[in-house]
Amino acid sequence: MNAMTDLRLMTYSEAIREAMAIALEADPTVILMGEDIGVYGGAFQVTLDLIDRFGPDRVMDTPISELGGAGVAVGAALTGLKPIFEFQFSDFAMLAMEQIVNQAAKLRYMLGGEASVPVVFRLPSGSGTGAAAQHSQSIEAWFGHVPGLKVLQPSTPEDAKGMLLAALADPDPVMIFEHKLLYKMKGEVPAGHYLTPIGKAAIRREGTDVTIVAGSIMVHRALEAAEKLAAEGISAEVIDLRSIRPIDHATILASVKKTGRLMVVYEGVKAFGVGAEISAMVSESEAFDFLDAPILRLGAADAPVPYNPDLERAAVPQVDTIEAAARRLARREV
Amino acid sequence: MNAMTDLRLMTYSEAIREAMAIALEADPTVILMGEDIGVYGGAFQVTLDLIDRFGPDRVMDTPISELGGAGVAVGAALTGLKPIFEFQFSDFAMLAMEQIVNQAAKLRYMLGGEASVPVVFRLPSGSGTGAAAQHSQSIEAWFGHVPGLKVLQPSTPEDAKGMLLAALADPDPVMIFEHKLLYKMKGEVPAGHYLTPIGKAAIRREGTDVTIVAGSIMVHRALEAAEKLAAEGISAEVIDLRSIRPIDHATILASVKKTGRLMVVYEGVKAFGVGAEISAMVSESEAFDFLDAPILRLGAADAPVPYNPDLERAAVPQVDTIEAAARRLARREV
Amino acid sequence: MNIPFAIRTYAPEILREALKRMYLIRRFEEGAEDSYMRGLIHGTMHLSIGQEASAMATCIELGDNDKITSTHRGHGHCIAKGADVGRMFAEFFGKETGYCHGRGGSMHIADVKTGNLGANGIVGGGLPIAVGAALSAKRLGRPDVTVCFFGDGANNEGAFHESLNMAAVWKLPVIFVCENNGYGMSTSTARSTAVKRIADRAAGYSMPGVTVDGNDFSAVAEAVHHAIARARAGEGPSLVENLTYRWRGHSKSDRNRYRTKEEIAEWMERDPIARFRAELIAHGVLDEAGANAIETQAQAYVEAGIEFAKASPAPGIGDVTRYVYAEAQG
Amino acid sequence: MNIPFAIRTYAPEILREALKRMYLIRRFEEGAEDSYMRGLIHGTMHLSIGQEASAMATCIELGDNDKITSTHRGHGHCIAKGADVGRMFAEFFGKETGYCHGRGGSMHIADVKTGNLGANGIVGGGLPIAVGAALSAKRLGRPDVTVCFFGDGANNEGAFHESLNMAAVWKLPVIFVCENNGYGMSTSTARSTAVKRIADRAAGYSMPGVTVDGNDFSAVAEAVHHAIARARAGEGPSLVENLTYRWRGHSKSDRNRYRTKEEIAEWMERDPIARFRAELIAHGVLDEAGANAIETQAQAYVEAGIEFAKASPAPGIGDVTRYVYAEAQG
Numbered sequence A, B: 001m002n003a004m005t006d007l008r009l010m011t012y013s014e015a016i017r018e019a020m021a022i023a024l025e026a027d028p029t030v031i032l033m034g035e036d037i038g039v040y041g042g043a044f045q046v047t048l049d050l051i052d053r054f055g056p057d058r059v060m061d062t063p064i065s066e067l068g069g070a071g072v073a074v075g076a077a078l079t080g081l082k083p084i085f086e087f088q089f090s091d092f093a094m095l096a097m098e099q100i101v102n103q104a105a106k107l108r109y110m111l112g113g114e115a116s117v118p119v120v121f122r123l124p125s126g127s128g129t130g131a132a133a134q135h136s137q138s139i140e141a142w143f144g145h146v147p148g149l150k151v152l153q154p155s156t157p158e159d160a161k162g163m164l165l166a167a168l169a170d171p172d173p174v175m176i177f178e179h180k181l182l183y184k185m186k187g188e189v190p191a192g193h194y195l196t197p198i199g200k201a202a203i204r205r206e207g208t209d210v211t212i213v214a215g216s217i218m219v220h221r222a223l224e225a226a227e228k229l230a231a232e233g234i235s236a237e238v239i240d241l242r243s244i245r246p247i248d249h250a251t252i253l254a255s256v257k258k259t260g261r262l263m264v265v266y267e268g269v270k271a272f273g274v275g276a277e278i279s280a281m282v283s284e285s286e287a288f289d290f291l292d293a294p295i296l297r298l299g300a301a302d303a304p305v306p307y308n309p310d311l312e313r314a315a316v317p318q319v320d321t322i323e324a325a326a327r328r329l330a331r332r333e334v
Numbered sequence C, D: 001m002n003i004p005f006a007i008r009t010y011a012p013e014i015l016r017e018a019l020k021r022m023y024l025i026r027r028f029e030e031g032a033e034d035s036y037m038r039g040l041i042h043g044t045m046h047l048s049i050g051q052e053a054s055a056m057a058t059c060i061e062l063g064d065n066d067k068i069t070s071t072h073r074g075h076g077h078c079i080a081k082g083a084d085v086g087r088m089f090a091e092f093f094g095k096e097t098g099y100c101h102g103r104g105g106s107m108h109i110a111d112v113k114t115g116n117l118g119a120n121g122i123v124g125g126g127l128p129i130a131v132g133a134a135l136s137a138k139r140l141g142r143p144d145v146t147v148c149f150f151g152d153g154a155n156n157e158g159a160f161h162e163s164l165n166m167a168a169v170w171k172l173p174v175i176f177v178c179e180n181n182g183y184g185m186s187t188s189t190a191r192s193t194a195v196k197r198i199a200d201r202a203a204g205y206s207m208p209g210v211t212v213d214g215n216d217f218s219a220v221a222e223a224v225h226h227a228i229a230r231a232r233a234g235e236g237p238s239l240v241e242n243l244t245y246r247w248r249g250h251s252k253s254d255r256n257r258y259r260t261k262e263e264i265a266e267w268m269e270r271d272p273i274a275r276f277r278a279e280l281i282a283h284g285v286l287d288e289a290g291a292n293a294i295e296t297q298a299q300a301y302v303e304a305g306i307e308f309a310k311a312s313p314a315p316g317i318g319d320v321t322r323y324v325y326a327e328a329q330g
């Protein structure tokens, strides 16, 4: 890690943009593709002025053609380029599942190792913007089910930059789910080129009574809840999952063995979500015998994301619901 | 249920065809759509001669346009028809995720209950046919993650018929994953119209030492394994999951409370698969305190389905691997 | 004097109602914009100000049994098809009295009873759904047609291709109405679309394709009239391209870096409402006073709608999962 | 006498090699069919017997740096592009020496070194990938072109539309070659496709589109030659439609209920190999004996290939998850 002097306070989206600029600068095979990433700067202004710096051949606006666009990125990756493809919203990846899952994820395998698809998909996701059911989903768990992919979820500006650079250095397809509500979050970011290791969780807060595994924006809510619980003498360990595929089993299991209590917090629909995999992974591991209480999952309500802001808030885990659930778990009231 | 005299021995695909014929006969709003379901009879000959009986207006060959075809079915369902849409292979549903997940599953909700989408999607799935990575997937777990859908997986001819009729009677979108290797399996099927309840698991074999939850073809492999284990004095209870969304929690929890040991067997990739949800559901329930051993999951290897037949077999649970795992679990060697 | 198609074809009260709805659309969207600024509406919205003739002239011959599928820029379609602005505002304000009971908002505004199957958050999402609605009409032997609105940006989605092809192969009663406002978000048709006129793509599906001035009420009405006649006669689908322009940014996040002030000003001079109003007056369908009265009435409806919406109850917080599935019958 | 394009354009040894590869394709597929019957190959396969001119004439000008994307019916493309039949058989037999190390089989046959990016199990799956390959060439300043093979059935996938549009907007060096064999599985183009000639759809993307007799080697070669020249000159993509026919069923499960014996017989009389062979002899590129020698040689390669495949080792059963991800470097 860099010396403190190299740290600058910047937003999550600035950090992502900086990673892209570094890559575009250093490697002529890197290109950006996506809808309105040029003069518009991207729906969330993440690419902002990169077109001015690198020109329209490197920062390519695509037509509104997600399947074809993603497929072009796959074909380009197969033949010498390193495309970073932005889906305007992760919801639209549903139009491109075929290229992501049937092609990108499987090409190396189907071709017996003779092909490589170093493509990076960036996917703004999550709820909280009042954009309703088709613009607010958290579908990352699906991709955890797909061998051949790597699936990341940065929760801080530092990770957002380091993961994107790590994804570019990876010879296989990587999907990065960015949270829309985090784009304006500020944090310290090292200068220059560095890699956040893929597949390593981070312990964001140490604790002894209960382990809370969370990803993306839920990390921050979990930390806030942990802070409140600390006042009551409940010590929560908060693990930032960071990578959904592969999952960092070792870090989670070590924590569960210490605390004996596990809770997983995520924004996707509860059923079949990230929490299901983590819970199941722990339950079949050697940590099983250390569990003192049921494993709790806090995910989204079993509904599409509603438009009404109060319903929208109620549909996904918030600081208070995390706090309450962790308290019940610590007190073994479940 | 019908009297014994009404039972006929027929194959899984004949049973599905019979259900479709009954529906086409009884309800003029039912139509079939899909690629080559007419004179070709469907890639797996499930629709066979229905076009001769009901004509091309009711048994419609679509162009090779999965997104559009599924969307037409959604639009038709929204406006008075009850389409049964066949994906030639479940893998191709990836081209239509947008219509299945963004539209069909969410329309009732997004329109505040003012719309209904009674469409049925039939999806031949699973491996074992030598068709390699893009024609052998088991992606049903994804749809378990989608509120608004119902997701079924019949393991017998009787259920295959009864579930299809139940799906048609349901006002919401239903996905039925049929297993290609089961199409030729024979079983007793009641005559006439009957409904297999959606969301009810079935105990296919009672036992006391270990609960095996399985779906689709894995039910048969689990039953075979259970039979072998019985010879050694290990009594396995085999539950046919039948429905992935909703999941029949009550039946599974009751069994786990009895046996104290749970194993889930499924053909999808292990990580983020059906077993993850069931394991997590049990671990957060009141059955947690009844668990005497870790919860095992037996799913597919972390790879696309390989072409080579020996690799293909090795990639998914087989009778011997189920047997061995259940034995280890019963003996608490895990 | 050459009498425009609409004047020749429709009764005066129909034409006056059309003008009223165009004003309603304009005032509704201004009201929505204002409510957004004042924090009464959250999320984002896509305004169709400047495109009112396209919406209204397309819908003028449609009855409640005829269907439309709409887009993210769908307020105009919804009003043109007959929806009540009060229930629309209620939806935008997230209220239980809204058309979607507060679950959908602007992007999913719908009114199934007047045949509007809904706006769509997915560009191109409504195209195959429209074809399905037309299939229902044909199979159930109903004379209904379906109008499928979509944008120039949407024309590059695979769903466009698959939908037009199937509609043509099966000769379904659907009219594809492309509202070409020159841009999909920031991307001009020249940079996104490999053909000059989107209507030229109709030939690839052996269906008629015509491009009209989308700000000319009569031109749109005439083109759609022929397409509807063809559809009702069982001759299959058509493609109509309405050239128009949105005065506002794409959505609330638009910095307008992709077009010039001059371009916007030029199009604002071609206001479709002012033009239609002048035409109606010129042909004696109404006089200045009558037009003013209509305009005032539209404004009053909008104000009343906002009050209705404000006074309406919000959904109960415990009802997050209501409407996911059909409620158990009996 | 009118000298056909191919004879005029290519050196005799090139033409003889082309004939040899066409025989290789035919014999390879017959050998594969036979091996399937004898249980040496599992799964299914899609034979291109009857379509050899389309594959070979399309590839005749391509070098190893030029790319192709192929289809489920891809054996012919693979051989035409230069693959070794031994490694192909090894793949079909599921062996580690196969092009895909036994993981892919017929449906994913590929030979990246000779520029074949792979057959594809997804109809239309290769279309955007081909555009991506062409984008690489353009961005990296390489003169390579990409040929994208697809079927008449694939032309109704959304991927077709999106791919042709992007290729045209960005003027990429890609040639879309539609092998129109009249059917997508059982569905004739008349029942699936709302336009008579698939090449007519090119106009919707402002690119040249031409339909040729796909069993006429020279006609295909000439059309593709012009398309390649255009692509290499930076003028963008083209669409070439080769009208041809598959003699065999769609795959191993085909009951052939959708076409007549007469139709099949009629097309078998238009055997593209016999026709090309006769043309070469008529124009003195070789004589009967030379042609026979080529045919015999092809047969010998196929037999040797089968032996190689049989003798090759299978992948280790523990290697199921090998090749999912890149192996750790260093």
Ligand SMILES: Cc1ncc(C[n+]2csc(CCOP(=O)(O)OP(=O)(O)O)c2C)c(N)n1
Pocket (backbone or CB within 6 Å): A035, A064, A066, A088, A092, A095, C046, C072, C073, C121, C122, C123, C124, C150, C151, C152, C153, C154, C155, C181, C183, C184, C185, C250
């Ligand atoms: C599948 C999909 N891709 C992208 C978007 C984001 N988006 C919303 S509207 C829009 C532009 C649509 O352009 P057009 O069809 O011309 O309609 P207009 O906004 O001009 O009315 C885009 C890119 C989306 N909602 N859905």
Ligand SMILES: Cc1ncc(C[n+]2csc(CCOP(=O)(O)OP(=O)(O)O)c2C)c(N)n1
Pocket (backbone or CB within 6 Å): B035, B064, B066, B088, B092, B095, D046, D072, D073, D121, D122, D123, D124, D150, D151, D152, D153, D154, D155, D181, D183, D184, D185, D250
């Ligand atoms: C997306 C997708 N849909 C359907 C299929 C099943 N399928 C395989 S080949 C085929 C017919 C393809 O027709 P065409 O493109 O004309 O190629 P041909 O088989 O005639 O060479 C179909 C429907 C598939 N493999 N992928």
Ligand SMILES: [Mg+2]
Pocket (backbone or CB within 6 Å): C151, C152, C153, C179, C180, C181, C182, C183, C184, C185
């Ligand atoms: Mg537009």
Ligand SMILES: [Mg+2]
Pocket (backbone or CB within 6 Å): D151, D152, D153, D179, D180, D181, D182, D183, D184, D185
């Ligand atoms: Mg074909």
